[in-house]
Amino acid sequence: MNALSAILAAVQELAPGDYGCDTALLDEVGLDSLDYATVVVQVEDELGVKLRENDIDWSSVRTIEQLAAIFEQHGVPAAA
Amino acid sequence: MASPPPPRPVLLPAAAPARLRRNDGHVFVVGPGRAEQLAAAELLLAACEADAPLALAADDPRATLPAAPREPGLVFFTSGTSGKPQPVHRPWTALTAETSAHGGADDRLLLTFNLARYAGLQVLFHCRRHGSRLIVSESVRDGAAIIAAGAAEDATHLSTTPSLLKRLVTLGAAERLDGLRQITIGGEYATQATLDLARRCWPAARVTAIYASSEGGACFSVSDGREGFPAAMLRNGRDGRVGELAEDGELVVALPDGRVLRTGDFFERAGDRVLFRGRREDIINVGGYKVSPVKVERVILGVAGVEECRVVGRPSPVLGEVVTAEIVGDFDQVAVRDACRSALERPEVPVALRRVQRLELSAAQKLSRAGAAA
Numbered sequence: 001m002n003a004l005s006a007i008l009a010a011v012q013e014l015a016p017g018d019y020g021c022d023t024a025l026l027d028e029v030g031l032d033s034l035d036y037a038t039v040v041v042q043v044e045d046e047l048g049v050k051l052r053e054n055d056i057d058w059s060s061v062r063t064i065e066q067l068a069a070i071f072e073q074h075g076v077p078a079a080a
Numbered sequence: 081m082a083s084p085p086p087p088r089p090v091l092l093p094a095a096a097p098a099r100l101r102r103n104d105g106h107v108f109v110v111g112p113g114r115a116e117q118l119a120a121a122e123l124l125l126a127a128c129e130a131d132a133p134l135a136l137a138a139d140d141p142r143a144t145l146p147a148a149p150r151e152p153g154l155v156f157f158t159s160g161t162s163g164k165p166q167p168v169h170r171p172w173t174a175l176t177a178e179t180s181a182h183g184g185a186d187d188r189l190l191l192t193f194n195l196a197r198y199a200g201l202q203v204l205f206h207c208r209r210h211g212s213r214l215i216v217s218e219s220v221r222d223g224a225a226i227i228a229a230g231a232a233e234d235a236t237h238l239s240t241t242p243s244l245l246k247r248l249v250t251l252g253a254a255e256r257l258d259g260l261r262q263i264t265i266g267g268e269y270a271t272q273a274t275l276d277l278a279r280r281c282w283p284a285a286r287v288t289a290i291y292a293s294s295e296g297g298a299c300f301s302v303s304d305g306r307e308g309f310p311a312a313m314l315r316n317g318r319d320g321r322v323g324e325l326a327e328d329g330e331l332v333v334a335l336p337d338g339r340v341l342r343t344g345d346f347f348e349r350a351g352d353r354v355l356f357r358g359r360r361e362d363i364i365n366v367g368g369y370k371v372s373p374v375k376v377e378r379v380i381l382g383v384a385g386v387e388e389c390r391v392v393g394r395p396s397p398v399l400g401e402v403v404t405a406e407i408v409g410d411f412d413q414v415a416v417r418d419a420c421r422s423a424l425e426r427p428e429v430p431v432a433l434r435r436v437q438r439l440e441l442s443a444a445q446k447l448s449r450a451g452a453a454a
Binding site for chain 1: 367397
């Protein structure tokens with residue numbers, strides 16, 4: 001599974017809806033910080049990686065695609 | 081005036097010390113096997129009789145062994161459930177006085193802890209105080225061996241942690257240890273589910289939950305079958321101990337020798353009871369919200385099919401920490417999630433549930449949170 005698919009699956013579980021790559025996780029999906037942390041943990045588990053907190057500028061991560069790019073930086077393919 | 085000479089080291093039967101690994105002077109490292117436990121018992125009783133200094137350490141690579149003690153009494157180590165084991169010095173008289181006043185020569189106590197740990201020492205010194213029989217299995221780390229030894233010698237008393245109790249029950253202890261009259265549960269917090277399990281398995285036995293620590297001895301014990309202990313007991317603990325809950329809920333105990341012990345254990349009042357919330361080191365900080373893993377475990381253990389559970393914090397790049405759970409049993413993940421969502425505040429709800437085959441117990445027969453897979 002690639003990062004984009006894993007993120008979409010985790011988001012769908014929390015808040016079912018029709019989302020695209022440029023959907024904003026907080027503003028459009030309506031996730032709060034706990035939901036956001038849940039998505040990150042579930043994707044980490046699904047892909048078998050751990051994000052390195054200090055390497056990430058979270059203020060620049062707003063959309064599903066941008067989160068997928070973070071996982072890509074940690075060695076996970078962002079998309080198939 | 082010359083200072084008095086240091087106390088003489090205990091003289092041991094020639095065969096005994098060879099069973100133990102001698103480290104430094106009077107510091108001995110005690111493994112879990114029967115021969116080592118028996119030798120340790122002999123060593124402890126001889127040192128106690130002679131009021132000699134002695135130091136024992138259970139086989140724990142995390143423990144930094146102290147220098148040989150010069151003061152009469154015993155140096156041993158805390159279990160290190162949440163961190164590194166710490167050495168504790170206790171006089172021999174205290175170790176005997178902290179055992180139960182009730183006992184007799186026909187009691188047969190099954191040893192489930194290393195004798196170099198406080199819980200094991202309590203069992204040994206109970207036997208010494210009342211002339212009871214000590215049953216030593218082939219290994220105190222092997223549940224099947226413990227049950228076999230207890231069944232062979234018709235054990236009447238079992239002292240255990242909640243985690244070990246569950247493990248022993250799954251190995252058939254209820255059927256094979258059918259002569260138990262007294263079950264003492266300590267070392268970890270005994271939830272209502274644990275107390276009910278003991279009651280179901282041994283309906284004729286007295287079940288006692290005890291709150292004790294290596295540093296402060298046995299503080300409170302209760303045998304009414306209900307989780308926690310009566311709030312009134314705080315002011316009336318064992319042997320004059322007086323407890324108080326600090327503003328943040330930490331239990332502070334005034335000990336008979338004048339010391340004041342900050343336990344690092346946090347409790348909350350619930351009606352007429354005082355319930356455990358967790359150890360300081362175990363509290364999970366989810367974006368500033370303090371989560372008690374015990375509270376979460378209590379909810380998860382109430383779901384059908386859940387046998388064992390461990391809740392720990394996991395580093396989160398978003399919130400600092402989040403709550404995760406490892407669960408043993410044949411359970412429905414949706415039911416666990418639903419139970420958590422209905423009974424807990426949002427930050428307390430685990431963000432990840434991991435199904436595992438079993439949870440490893442520490443050398444102190446407890447669920448270790450330090451270093452748990454999060």
